[in-house]
Amino acid sequence: MFDLVVRNATLPDGQTGVDIACKDGTIAAVEAGIAADAGAQIDAGGYLVSPPFIDPHFHMDATLSLGTPRMNVSGTLLEGIALWGELKPVQSVEDIVARARRYCDLAVTMGIGAIRSHVDTCDPELKGVTALLQVRDAVKDYLDLQLVAFPQDGVLRDPEAMELTVRALDMGVDIVGGIPHFERTMADGAESVRLLCEIAAERGLMVDMHCDETDDPMSRHIETLARETQRLGLQGRVAGSHLTSMHSMDNYYVSKLIPLMVEAGVHAIPNPLINIMIQGRHDTYPKRRGQTRVRELRDAGINVGFGSDCVMDPWYSLGKADMLDVAFMALHVGHLSSRADMAWCFEAVTTNSAKIMGLEGYGLEPGSMANMVLLQATDPIEAIRLRAHRLAVIRSGRVIARSAAVTTDLSLDGGQTTIDPTSYAPKA
Numbered sequence: 520m521f522d523l524v525v526r527n528a529t530l531p532d533g534q535t536g537v538d539i540a541c542k543d544g545t546i547a548a549v550e551a552g553i554a555a556d557a558g559a560q561i562d563a564g565g566y567l568v569s570p571p572f573i574d575p576h577f578h579m580d581a582t583l584s585l586g587t588p589r590m591n592v593s594g595t596l597l598e599g600i601a602l603w604g605e606l607k608p609v610q611s612v613e614d615i616v617a618r619a620r621r622y623c624d625l626a627v628t629m630g631i632g633a634i635r636s637h638v639d640t641c642d643p644e645l646k647g648v649t650a651l652l653q654v655r656d657a658v659k660d661y662l663d664l665q666l667v668a669f670p671q672d673g674v675l676r677d678p679e680a681m682e683l684t685v686r687a688l689d690m691g692v693d694i695v696g697g698i699p700h701f702e703r704t705m706a707d708g709a710e711s712v713r714l715l716c717e718i719a720a721e722r723g724l725m726v727d728m729h730c731d732e733t734d735d736p737m738s739r740h741i742e743t744l745a746r747e748t749q750r751l752g753l754q755g756r757v758a759g760s761h762l763t764s765m766h767s768m769d770n771y772y773v774s775k776l777i778p779l780m781v782e783a784g785v786h787a788i789p790n791p792l793i794n795i796m797i798q799g800r801h802d803t804y805p806k807r808r809g810q811t812r813v814r815e816l817r818d819a820g821i822n823v824g825f826g827s828d829c830v831m832d833p834w835y836s837l838g839k840a841d842m843l844d845v846a847f848m849a850l851h852v853g854h855l856s857s858r859a860d861m862a863w864c865f866e867a868v869t870t871n872s873a874k875i876m877g878l879e880g881y882g883l884e885p886g887s888m889a890n891m892v893l894l895q896a897t898d899p900i901e902a903i904r905l906r907a908h909r910l911a912v913i914r915s916g917r918v919i920a921r922s923a924a925v926t927t928d929l930s931l932d933g934g935q936t937t938i939d940p941t942s943y944a945p946k947a
């Protein structure tokens with residue numbers, strides 16, 4: 520007998536009428552017409568069942584702090600940075616834990632199964648680190664949380680940052696972060712990449728750096744990051760986050776850079792909502808879009824996963840833990856509008872990001888972890904079009920969030936029509 524069977528599901532690869540049976544926290548069978556009994560059943564009604572959404576880039580120490588200690592009135596990055604500087608000394612570990620726990624609850628209801636969060640290590644008390652280590656442990660039964668030691672003020676620019684970042688790693692933070700474009704000079708930025716990658720290599724850790732999050736076409740730290748990845752044998756364990764300067768780089772230079780990134784096996788993490796909001800602010804017209812070369816990176820064979828970066832914090836007032844919002848924005852900004860490209864954008868918030876995080880047992884094959892989300896959509900493109908409603912979230916074969924389908928009764932001309940947003944989908 521199975522613990523749970525999800526019946527009549529459509530899968531992201533287009534298979535329909537599939538039953539998914541779960542036993543002891545893993546997927547036991549994926550096939551049509553599973554006859555065996557189950558402790559619980561869900562009728563998917565032909566809707567899409569996907570492995571959970573994965574957010575490979577987030578800042579959980581700042582999330583849901585909007586309005587504390589005051590609003591970002593101008594909506595600019597500079598005021599956001601100033602605001603974070605005001606918030607850091609006055610917030611307590613308990614404040615951060617409470618906000619992060621609220622965000623984890625929200626994320627789970629939105630079908631997110633894993634988050635990689637950067638945590639600011641430029642704080643003599645390491646309050647964010649202390650808080651998020653507690654949260655990582657508290658949520659582990661329903662959410663995988665990876666933490667990146669992130670010296671927000673520059674590991675060389677801030678004289679205490681290196682010691683604090685190493686201390687954060689000693690405390691149990693999982694991954695080495697950095698922000699080379701924020702160091703004082705290009706040379707310092709390159710040096711910071713070398714030093715931080717060496718720390719990761721010594722400790723056997725992954726690396727995820729905020730890299731070239733600027734409009735400056737000469738910001739080329741991704742080159743150093745890729746080269747250090749090769750030198751230290753870190754292939755497959757390194758990600759470059761943002762990489763926005765690549766949109767402004769000289770095309771000949773990029774023709775050399777991308778093959779280096781391929782050789783180094785670095786992952787790329789654009790953050791479309793935040794990049795389109797923050798980049799290009801110094802431009803008049805035409806204004807640059809501020810998203811890295813997603814199509815070119817993907818076509819070269821680089822693994823690309825989209826991150827959400829911020830939700831209701833000093834830098835970004837919006838967001839609702841919706842990875843389909845993230846895919847929707849990336850699709851538009853990147854001109855990824857062919858049927859194949861749109862479907863790929865769904866992969867960029869699911870399987871590709873799971874690969875970046877190194878999640879084991881991710882997927883919907885027998886033997887995978889029994890983690891999935893039921894969406895009110897019939898395929899991945901429709902899921903992005905509608906930013907589809909989450910009908911059920913399943914973790915370890917157990918339903919942990921449930922919601923009724925969204926329909927609206929329309930009363931016109933004396934009659935009553937029920938509008939189901941999925942009914943406009945073209946039927947193959």
Ligand code: FE2
Nearest residue numbers: 576578729828
């Ligand atoms: Fe970030």
